[in-house]
Amino acid sequence: MTIASPEQATDLHALDVVKIDLAERSYPILIGQGESLWQQALTLLPKGTSAVIVTNETVAPLYSQALRQRLLAHYPRVLEVVLPDGEQYKNWETLNQVFDVLLAHAADRKTVLFALGGGVIGDMTGFAAASYMRGVPFVQVPTTLLAQVDSSVGGKTAINHPLGKNMIGAFYQPKLVVCDLDTLKTLPxxxxxxxxxxxxxxxxxxxxxxxxxxxxxxxxxxxQDVDALRYAVRRSCEIKAAVVSADETESGLREILNxxxxxxxxxxxxxxxxxxxxxxxxxxxxxxxxxxxxxxxxxxxxxxxxxxxxxxxxxxxxxxxxxxxxxxxxxxxxxxxxxxxxxxxxxxxxxxxxxxxxxxxxxxxxxxxxxxxxxxx
Structure with a gap:
């Protein structure tokens, strides 16, 4: 995909699309701001019987209600799982809190998970989606710069073990990645x-x-200049998309991302x-x-x-x-x-x-x- 130069990126309401090309598992990364971004994103959501927002205690008060209102127009039921915030909680115990909610509400294979947060939330939500009923769809809604440029893209999902980071997980691609640059305004x-x-x-x-x-x-x-951030996110996603599309399961080229x-x-x-x-x-x-x-x-x-x-x-x-x-x-x-x-x-x-x-x-x-x-x- 040809990307506009940073000098050309002057429209604050512009929407950029970077595609991860993985045959039947291909999906777009949408990069933009506010309603213009979400108007497009809502047309691409996977169909389902329920939506489950997985987020954390820091992000939930900021963005969960707005996402819930958007999803209520598309899903008969919208649930929420609020996890503790921090890398130290990226483990089996916290992951099971997601499964507890899914099972308690009899979530079926038409349930769509939404990862609303940073890299920890994205990794755990993706792993939960890969595991629950052997696979349900999920959508990445990254709210940190790190998640927007790296962890939300490419389908690597995992939890940590005390002896090694991200050693327990699965390759499982999202259906869509929605990078709302407005969420970066609240980053410490x-x-x-x-x-x-x-x-x-x-x-x-x-x-x-x-x-x-x-x-x-x-x-x-x-x-936090918006134009600069947009170009950095877009270029980072383009590079990662090229690498992941060539090597989805990190058997060669994708290792360079490490x-x-x-x-x-x-x-x-x-x-x-x-x-x-x-x-x-x-x-x-x-x-x-x-x-x-x-x-x-x-x-x-x-x-x-x-x-x-x-x-x-x-x-x-x-x-x-x-x-x-x-x-x-x-x-x-x-x-x-x-x-x-x-x-x-x-x-x-x-x-x-x-x-x-x-x-x-x-x-x-x-x-x-x-x-x-x-x-x-």
């Missing part, structure tokens, strides 16, 4: 910066021209889920992944790493990974990273740049990684 600064961490990754792995644009416009993004995530997931698990926001952990992980790419000789542009670090700092993101074990920090990282979906036969595989603008996944021996961690943490 930390949540906005966490989303920018996922936005920034798309440059080094796929499109250095986008990286250049981010360097020129990061202050506009931090200030740039910085192997280190980042270790930070989240090692510090305790919720202690670090996901986008913050990914940002610190990208710094380490960039250093690893340089150490392996894949990135020879001496300016790239400092450019990345500076951009992350300007976005309000941490660039220094934490110490997870004061006695043997490198080994603690290695142990946590070995419980990673990309690991094979006990060997840790990392997304590295080869060079900046193109990413690959490669096995890296423990000694090399330990040497890197010992030198920089």
């Amino acid at each position: 600064p930390a949540e906005l910066s966490a989303g920018l961490g996922e936005v920034i990754k798309y440059g080094p792995i796929y499109d250095m021209a986008f990286f250049d644009w981010l360097e020129a416009n990061v202050e506009r993004l931090v200030a 740039f910085g995530h192997t280190f980042g997931h270790a930070i989240e698990a090692g510090k305790g889920y919720g202690a670090w926001l996901h986008g913050h952990a990914v940002a610190a992980g990208m710094v380490l992944a960039s250093l690893l790419s340089t150490k392996l000789g894949y990135v020879q542009d001496a300016q790239f790493h400092p450019r990345l670090v500076t951009l992350l700092q300007r976005a309000g993101l941490p660039v220094q990974a934490p110490v997870l074990d004061t006695h043997n920090n490198a080994q603690r990282y290695l142990d946590l990273m070995r419980v990673d979906k990309k690991s094979q036969g006990g060997a840790i595989r990392f997304v590295v740049l080869k060079p900046a603008g193109k990413a690959v996944t490669e096995k890296v021996d423990d000694a090399t990684v330990a040497e890197l961690l010992n030198a920089h943490l």
